[in-house]
Amino acid sequence: MYKNIKVIALDADDTLWVNEPYFREVEHQFAKLLSPYETENKINQELYKKEMDNLELYGYGVKGFVLSMVEAAIEISNNKVNSKEIQQILDFGKEMLSKPIELLDGAEEVLKKLSPKYKLILATKGDLLDQERKLKKSGLLKYFDHIEVLSDKKEDNYKRLIEFLEVAPSEFLMIGNSLKSDILPLVALNSNAIHVPYHTTWIHEEVTQNDNVDSYKTIQSLSDVLVFL
Amino acid sequence: MYKNIKVIALDADDTLWVNEPYFREVEHQFAKLLSPYETENKINQELYKKEMDNLELYGYGVKGFVLSMVEAAIEISNNKVNSKEIQQILDFGKEMLSKPIELLDGAEEVLKKLSPKYKLILATKGDLLDQERKLKKSGLLKYFDHIEVLSDKKEDNYKRLIEFLEVAPSEFLMIGNSLKSDILPLVALNSNAIHVPYHTTWIHEEVTQNDNVDSYKTIQSLSDVLVFL
Numbered sequence: 001m002y003k004n005i006k007v008i009a010l011d012a013d014d015t016l017w018v019n020e021p022y023f024r025e026v027e028h029q030f031a032k033l034l035s036p037y038e039t040e041n042k043i044n045q046e047l048y049k050k051e052m053d054n055l056e057l058y059g060y061g062v063k064g065f066v067l068s069m070v071e072a073a074i075e076i077s078n079n080k081v082n083s084k085e086i087q088q089i090l091d092f093g094k095e096m097l098s099k100p101i102e103l104l105d106g107a108e109e110v111l112k113k114l115s116p117k118y119k120l121i122l123a124t125k126g127d128l129l130d131q132e133r134k135l136k137k138s139g140l141l142k143y144f145d146h147i148e149v150l151s152d153k154k155e156d157n158y159k160r161l162i163e164f165l166e167v168a169p170s171e172f173l174m175i176g177n178s179l180k181s182d183i184l185p186l187v188a189l190n191s192n193a194i195h196v197p198y199h200t201t202w203i204h205e206e207v208t209q210n211d212n213v214d215s216y217k218t219i220q221s222l223s224d225v226l227v228f229l
Numbered sequence: 230m231y232k233n234i235k236v237i238a239l240d241a242d243d244t245l246w247v248n249e250p251y252f253r254e255v256e257h258q259f260a261k262l263l264s265p266y267e268t269e270n271k272i273n274q275e276l277y278k279k280e281m282d283n284l285e286l287y288g289y290g291v292k293g294f295v296l297s298m299v300e301a302a303i304e305i306s307n308n309k310v311n312s313k314e315i316q317q318i319l320d321f322g323k324e325m326l327s328k329p330i331e332l333l334d335g336a337e338e339v340l341k342k343l344s345p346k347y348k349l350i351l352a353t354k355g356d357l358l359d360q361e362r363k364l365k366k367s368g369l370l371k372y373f374d375h376i377e378v379l380s381d382k383k384e385d386n387y388k389r390l391i392e393f394l395e396v397a398p399s400e401f402l403m404i405g406n407s408l409k410s411d412i413l414p415l416v417a418l419n420s421n422a423i424h425v426p427y428h429t430t431w432i433h434e435e436v437t438q439n440d441n442v443d444s445y446k447t448i449q450s451l452s453d454v455l456v457f458l
């Protein structure tokens with residue numbers, strides 16, 4: 001298994017470094033800020049609904065998240081939110097964009113060992129500038145042959161990426177924490193995928209049904225990929 | 230001249246389709262919205278200053294522009310801006326992201342004639358999702374071999390792009406409307422560039438000094454590239 005692999009693509013957020021917990025933290029601060037207007041539960045629900053309504057227009061990433069928070073705040077408060085509270089929401093976003101990078105266990109070791117043997121691609125979604133900045137801050141840029149920021153991670157996005165790389169699906173391997181975005185699209189393409197679950201998952205990335213458990217591997221820690229590669 | 234060219238990269242905004250006039254229009258609406266608080270001239274100045282302050286964090290594109298408008302509105306109004314005005318600013322952004330594409334003269338004809346003879350790349354900056362959406366709406370996607378959304382268009386970004394394409398700088402040609410972003414970085418790399426000026430240019434893209442007039446061509450309309458290629 002994995003003998004024909006030529007290109008390995010790795011997800012970044014919550015695969016190489018911490019990301020989702022920062023969103024959860026800001027959602028919590030957002031709910032605290034709006035606590036004069038609503039309960040935390042209702043605020044979380046409304047924010048998620050707003051994010052889903054705006055997803056097609058804004059896409060993934062911090063800037064769209066901040067715009068959705070501002071809009072949700074206006075609605076939740078019945079137009080009572082004041083400009084200082086809006087400024088606070090903008091500042092949440094600026095903090096997120098300026099955060100230092102916290103690498104996950106084994107990230108650097110794995111890349112160091114794989115990079116002489118495979119073509120390594122970073123395959124991520126979100127804001128292009130933000131992802132480039134995180135990669136630079138992470139110190140991991142030197143291990144990658146190519147950075148591909150995708151507007152989404154669906155079957156068709158991977159199909160085009162694999163074609164562009166001029167390899168067969170069987171020669172491509174994706175490693176990531178999201179079943180929905182990093183694993184199942186590759187299974188559908190008869191390509192390869194290794195799942196490294198992370199303790200925090202955005203609801204939008206959750207998959208309820210999964211009948212494909214035989215067609216990909218699940219490991220507990222990123223370092224475990226070295227057993228197979 | 231241009232005999233060795235293998236890859237032609239084209240800018241998108243204001244080279245293939247209308248973009249900058251939409252920003253000018255929204256800036257004007259933004260000033261009208263805030264007219265109870267300040268003069269249009271002062272509002273324009275403050276918004277531009279805010280965009281420059283945020284550029285490193287937000288990058289180019291509509292979402293960062295909207296976030297800067299919200300922040301500028303709070304400051305310009307001394308915290309008096311209300312939530313309906315903030316919502317109006319968010320709606321300006323949503324309208325921009327939903328606008329139909331208005332192709333510039335000759336765009337489709339030029340791509341149709343060049344695509345069988347050269348590898349064509351779309352090289353643009355801004356929001357990844359927004360640029361992909363515009364390209365799909367434009368009907369021009371089929372002419373391009375590759376889409377490269379760059380976080381910025383400086384010498385180093387082009388250097389990496391040319392290396393990634395595995396051609397020599399002399400085999401690469403960039404066509405675009407911005408002297409600063411599409412032309413001068415290529416001149417610095419001893420590569421090739423054709424300038425197609427557009428009537429509206431963002432101040433940030435303006436170049437005061439230009440001593441390189443012999444090292445690139447300037448044409449009046451995109452169709453004129455066909456004379457040389």
